[in-house]
Amino acid sequence: MTPTHSLRRLAGSLLLACLSLPAxxxxxxxxxxxxxxxxxxxxxxxxxxVNPDAPKGGTFRQSSFGxxxxxxxxxxxxxxxxxxxxxxxxxxxxxxxxxxxxxxxxxxxxxxxxxxxxxxxxxxxxxxxxxxxxxxxxxxxxxxxxxxxxxxxxxxxxxxxxxxxxxxxxxxxxxxxxxxxxxxxxxxxxxxxxxxxxxxAQRDFNRGNLEIPLGSGPYKVAEVKAGRSVRYERVKDYWAKDLPINRGFYNFDAMTFDSYRDTTVALEALKAGAFDYSLEVSAKNWATAYNVPAVRDGRLIKEELPNGNPTGMQGFIFNIRRPVFQDIRVRKALSLLLDYEWTNKQLFNGAYTRTGSYFENSEMAARGLPGPGELKILDPVRSQVPEQVFTQDFHNPVSDGSGMIREQQRQAYKLLQEAGWKIVDDKMVDTNGQPVSIEFLLAQTEFERVLLPFKRNLADLGIELNIRRVDVSQYITRLRSRDYDMIVGGYPQSNSPGNEQREFWSSAAADNPGSRNFIGLRDPAIDQLVDGLINAESRQSLIDHCRALDRVLLWGYYVIPNWHIKTWRVAYWNHIGHPKVSPKYDIGIDTWWIKPGTPPKASQATAGEAN
CATH class of the missing domain: 3.40.190.10 (Periplasmic binding protein-like II)
Incomplete structure (x- = not known):
């Protein structure tokens, strides 16, 4: 090869390399x-x-809690x-x-x-x-x-x-x-x-107050009534209003949020016309509380929108920082004492499905025994996780729905005995001889009725469950300081789980007061599984990592799984419109609008009645 040819070949190689980098x-x-x-x-x-030609105007009134x-x-x-x-x-x-x-x-x-x-x-x-x-x-x-x-x-x-x-x-x-x-x-x-x-430049970023902040988005804060309400107004000259990603969005001239301390009062305010829209989370309310003339004649619309998201895990969460919950046998025993079948039939009108995965309603949920991809991930931590991860498919206990769970209580009692607990003077005492008393921290009134049957089942074994309801501010403070035994909480999931899993499960997040590691997990095996999930190099690898992590969390009995529904239940007055096509992974409330010429329902509730 001549020098000229060599130079030409080198130049060509360099050119191809340079061209490939921008690509x-x-x-x-x-x-x-x-x-x-x-x-x-x-x-x-x-x-x-979206409706790209959605009308602009009007005030969209919503409620908030606490x-x-x-x-x-x-x-x-x-x-x-x-x-x-x-x-x-x-x-x-x-x-x-x-x-x-x-x-x-x-x-x-x-x-x-x-x-x-x-x-x-x-x-x-x-x-x-x-x-x-x-x-x-x-x-x-x-x-x-x-x-x-x-x-x-x-x-x-x-x-x-x-x-x-x-x-x-x-x-x-x-x-x-x-x-x-x-x-x-x-x-x-x-x-x-x-x-x-x-x-x-002239303010302390770390200061929480009610000074109206400077923003850049489609709305700005227009009015604040401390602790009671906030009003946002649409920015008419919003710099990004004509971008394709914003077309059909942000159609309300104003949005207001009135704070309610009781969700039952808020529901009555909705039915009275005090605000325009609500996302209903109570199956009982959805089944029975909307039997009013406004619903029957179509002025107040009830609608279920499909929810394509993984439902994640809602459950009764154990704070394993507390010594009482550090034995897995105790956590499993207490899990046996939730009678889901009776609860769903008697309290929820059969509306829910029991949650059996931290990635429920998705391909990432673990089912059956681990496949080859999962085994490759789990084998390095085999000695650090429960044996059942490899040998059994996880299932929640199932009752006959009669309200009598004798067999589950017998199994629970046996597990508690194995953990060193025993009955003394009709009270369950722990390994130190102290009567077992568990505080369940709660902020929502309506959840008390769900906990009362669980409380009775625990009482049958001599365990005292104290339901402690506090206001939202105190609840958040205690949550951040990890000052609770049990709470009801959730771990929402997306179709592409990633870095947020560290906030849920990692050792580094255990003492982080802002994290969602409510459980208090400090487990090197779980840390390794989370890191692998975050660094998955393909969709299939992500699925395998999620399933592997799912199995380890389930068999750790860190929460008592609750229930889920695969739709959003929304109620709204008929002067509100929304696109014919709903987004698969969201309600899409920012794409809704107020119908021109359709006056909003006049409020029949005074400010004192609504708050």
């Missing part, structure tokens, strides 16, 4: 978890689940106002009809490394805050650093793999990562709100 890391209008093509192309006009004392949702102090995030724009926004795809909002384009070691956001030059100040890369850097330094502890957990954020120029910001391969992290950073650096 691998070219700026995109959207990001997906496994680099599959997004549903909507770069030139899309609007999402399929009150608030802060307009700062980013810190671990106080209770922030309902829906306050509506005033902030994020770098990207997730579509509601794809498992996990984000499209640029503040960022017009996004570029990420082929090995997911960094992500770069190109900001829209027209993006601005409500005071007209432009949104720039320095605001993104400020936001990230402020959340990491002074924000709620969950942010430090969520963004733990970010090594550095740099403003490369006013419209370009890059995040570099400590580790390669975390496919979800670029999308997580896309959810970052962009806060105004110039506004916080």
């Amino acid at each position: 691998l890391a070219a700026p995109q209008h959207a990001l997906t978890l496994y680099d599959e093509p997004p549903k909507y192309p770069a030139d899309f006009k609007h999402f399929d689940y 009150g608030f004392d802060s307009l700062n949702p980013f810190i671990n102090k106080g209770v922030s106002a309902e829906n306050i995030s509506i005033i902030y724009d994020t770098l990207m926004r997730q579509s509601l009809d794809e498992p996990f795809t984000e499209y640029g909002l503040v960022a017009r384009q996004i570029e990420k490394a082929p090995d997911n070691s960094w992500v770069r956001f190109y900001l829209r030059p027209e993006a601005r805050f409500h005071d007209g100040h432009p949104m720039r890369a320095e605001d993104v850097v400020f936001t990230f650093n402020a959340l990491m330094k002074d924000g709620a502890p969950l942010y430090r957990q969520y963004y733990a793999d970010v090594a550095e954020v740099v403003a490369e120029d006013p419209l370009k910001v890059v995040f570099t990562f400590k580790h390669k391969g975390n496919r979800e992290l670029p999308l997580i950073l896309g959810q970052l709100p962009v806060l105004p650096k110039h506004w916080y």
